[in-house]
Amino acid sequence: MATSSPAATAAASVATDPPAPRRTSKLLIGLVAALGLAAAGAAAYVFVAPRFTDAAAAETAKAPVPEKPIFVLLEPLTVNLQSEGRSRFLQIGMALKVRDERAKAQIVEFMPELRSRLLVLLSNRAPESLVTSEDKARLAAEIHSALNAPLADGLPELGIASVSFNSFVVQ
Structure with a gap:
């Protein structure tokens, strides 16, 4: 019977264990997608929202303000x-x-x-x-x-x- 050293047993068990699941890569893809959606929403707010506020301001500016009698x-x-x-x-x-x-x-x-x-x-x-x-x-x-x-x-x-x-x- 051959006795094996603890280091050799650990090395053998690592070699025989199946590889770790790819959970980290799926998590990374989800995180990147969420950040992309957040960036798209921020860009839409920055570029679209001023148009609506400018239009509202233009409507307000066009309406004549009655003078105080x-x-x-x-x-x-x-x-x-x-x-x-x-x-x-x-x-x-x-x-x-x-x-x-x-x-x-x-x-x-x-x-x-x-x-x-x-x-x-x-x-x-x-x-x-x-x-x-x-x-x-x-x-x-x-x-x-x-x-x-x-x-x-x-x-x-x-x-x-x-x-x-x-x-x-x-x-």
Whole structure:
């Protein structure tokens, strides 16, 4: 009987054992595939996402941003109206929408003259001509024309965009 040394037995068992399974190569292939998919997703995000955000930003930029309106409130006016027999009056409060701060400053500066224009314009009215909403719209257009007229020769119009009533009482 031959005795063998422990080193020889280990060498013989290694030579007779079947080879190790190729599990590590399958794991390596799966890992490389996952990294490839992650890289493709990152590339898609980098190249495609800005197009959508740029399109959204362009849509937002195209939409006009409404400007903040500038109003000048006038103190209420009370004027006598033309009527047969009994006295009638109109009490009216209004706001002027102006185009810019320069127009607002000019209106405030010339307010006494503008109030005088309003009193003359309103005092020659018959009470029946101020009843319907069409009458009020017509009156607003007349007030707009009268107040928007230049204050002196050589000066531009005042820059009044519209006239709004905030109180309107005929008695």
